[in-house]
Every structure is written in structure tokens, then in C-alpha cells.
Amino acid sequence: MKRINAIKKITKNVKNEIVISTTGMISRELYAVKDRPRNFYMMGSMGCALGIGLGIAINSKHKVIVISGDASVLMSLGTLALHKKLNPKNLKHYILDNGCHSSTGGQPTCSNVIDFSKIAPNTRVIEVSKEKGDAPRIPLSPKQILKRFKHAISSNRS
Amino acid sequence: MAITQTVKTKRIQAPDFMKKYNFIVGVPCSKLKDLTDEIKNYIPCTREDEAMALAVGAHLVGKKPLVFLQNSGLGNIVDIITSLLKPYGIKVDLLISVRNKPEQHAFMGKITKKLLKLLEYKNYKLVIQK
Numbered sequence: 001m002k003r004i005n006a007i008k009k010i011t012k013n014v015k016n017e018i019v020i021s022t023t024g025m026i027s028r029e030l031y032a033v034k035d036r037p038r039n040f041y042m043m044g045s046m047g048c049a050l051g052i053g054l055g056i057a058i059n060s061k062h063k064v065i066v067i068s069g070d071a072s073v074l075m076s077l078g079t080l081a082l083h084k085k086l087n088p089k090n091l092k093h094y095i096l097d098n099g100c101h102s103s104t105g106g107q108p109t110c111s112n113v114i115d116f117s118k119i120a121p122n123t124r125v126i127e128v129s130k131e132k133g134d135a136p137r138i139p140l141s142p143k144q145i146l147k148r149f150k151h152a153i154s155s156n157r158s
Numbered sequence: 159m160a161i162t163q164t165v166k167t168k169r170i171q172a173p174d175f176m177k178k179y180n181f182i183v184g185v186p187c188s189k190l191k192d193l194t195d196e197i198k199n200y201i202p203c204t205r206e207d208e209a210m211a212l213a214v215g216a217h218l219v220g221k222k223p224l225v226f227l228q229n230s231g232l233g234n235i236v237d238i239i240t241s242l243l244k245p246y247g248i249k250v251d252l253l254i255s256v257r258n259k260p261e262q263h264a265f266m267g268k269i270t271k272k273l274l275k276l277l278e279y280k281n282y283k284l285v286i287q288k
Binding site for chain 1: 181201202203204205207208209210211212213214215216217218219220221223237238240241242245246247248
């Protein structure tokens with residue numbers, strides 16, 4: 001499956017859920033298929049998406065969806081252990097696994113030797129193709145993303 | 159809120175801190191034990207940047223977070239400061255215990271304040287051993 005189609009599938013039925021997307025093409029493709037104020041596009045800080053999702057999930061009643069890549073999860077593997085420890089029922093973690101860093105030229109990761117879904121709860125690994133994708137840059141500044149996200153949360157807009 | 163402050167003390171006064179924040183998370187230090195002992199539902203973070211990420215999540219839903227760490231972990235949060243907190247304009251208060259000895263702590267002990275200044279980070283409190 002193409003990564004962008006996996007993102008389409010994940011977000012097809014979202015309503016009020018908060019969606020946190022990881023650095024790079026995953027955020028760009030999420031913007032391309034389903035931009036909404038409740039998406040938090042984490043454009044830098046690779047490896048921190050699940051941590052942000054956990055911080056939201058344990059501090060609120062919001063339903064949270066985190067969309068990671070295999071390389072970003074491997075950067076903070078300890079966070080999968082913390083996810084299991086905290087086990088918030090309102091968080092769902094999708095890991096789009098293409099076994100490589102596709103945006104930097106396809107350098108391999110070690111995702112093939114690990115089963116992420118056995119480490120943490122509510123975690124679904126979706127195997128996706130290695131192609132880089134061509135979604136354009138997100139035409140929003142980080143501050144704009146944050147502003148409309150906070151506004152949507154506080155006003156309960158979807 | 160800029161809280162740039164250096165405290166020379168043996169122990170941090172936990173109650174003063176507890177009342178200002180409603181989400182306290184971090185990586186422990188013996189010097190901050192009085193604080194961490196008081197935290198209900200202590201969250202066993204694996205790294206300092208993970209604690210920062212949790213604090214950002216808390217901030218996004220309206221909480222007032224504090225992240226505690228040793229200065230030895232300051233390097234671990236440089237990326238999340240430069241590529242998340244700075245561009246998005248998110249402020250998280252830090253409580254940092256400063257170690258400067260023995261040898262493995264000496265260099266970070268020497269540059270802790272300089273590094274925070276270089277990062278243009280103003281929301282921190284340093285706890286330095288008396």
C-alpha cells in the first residue's frame with residue numbers, strides 16, 4: 001500500500017479526534033489528504049510524536065491518533081514502553097512502516113527485526129511502500145498550526 | 159513567564175513548585191528527590207526529550223507543565239527545543255539540577271548556563287548543590 005493511502009484509510013472516519021503526525025512526508029501527506037485544525041503537524045523534533053500524543057491523552061478526554069513512521073519510532077523506542085506503562089485507552093498509534101528513511105534517499109532502518117505492536121498497546125503497524133511521495137510542503141507556519149489547533153480544541157470545533 | 163533563576167540549596171522546596179504546575183514530569187535526580195517524592199502518579203519517562211514531548215502535549219490541552227531534569231540530560235532536549243518549542247512558540251518551564259563533578263559532569267556543569275543562553279531559553283530554574 002502507498003503510504004498516502006494508508007493515511008487516507010486511517011483518517012477516513014475521523015471526527016473530533018486529535019491527530020498528531022510525525023516529521024516529514026507523513027505530515028505533508030496528512031495535510032494533502034485531510035487537513036483540519038485538529039491535526040497537529042509535528043514538523044521537527046523527529047521521535048517526539050508519540051510523547052506528545054501521550055501527554056494529550058493522559059491529560060484530557062480527547063481521543064488521540066498518532067501517526068508515526070518506523071524510523072521516528074525507532075528514535076524513541078523507550079516511548080513505546082512508556083505507552084504500555086500508561087496505557088491510555090484514548091490513544092491509538094499507527095506506525096507506517098516502509099523499512100527505510102524514504103525522504104532522505106531510502107537508507108534502511110532496523111524495523112524488520114522488531115514487532116512494534118508487541119511492545120505497546122493500541123498500536124497498529126501498516127506496511128507501506130518505500131516510495132518517497134510527492135506531497136508538497138505544508139503552507140502553514142508552525143505558529144499558525146498551533147494557533148488553529150488550540151482554537152479548535154478550546155472551541156470544540158472539528 | 160521567564161523564571162530564570164539559580165538556587166543554591168541542598169534541597170528544592172517542593173511545595174513552592176507543586177502549586178504552580180498541574181503536570182510535572184521529567185527524569186529524576188537525587189537533588190530533586192523532594193519534588194519527585196511529592197508527585198502523585200509519577201510518570202517513569204525514559205528520556206528527557208520524551209518528558210518534554212509529554213509536557214508539550216499537556217500544554218496543548220491547557221495544562222501548565224514543568225519538566226525536571228539533570229543538566230546531564232540537557233543535551234537530550236536540544237532538538238525538541240530548537241525544532242518544536244522555538245518554531246511553534248511553546249514555552250515549557252524547566253527545573254534543572256546542576257552537577258559539575260565528578261569528571262563526567264564537569265564539562266556540562268561548566269557550560270549549562272551558556273548552553274541555555276545559546277538556546278535563548280529563559281524559562282528555567284537551576285538548582286546548584288550548595
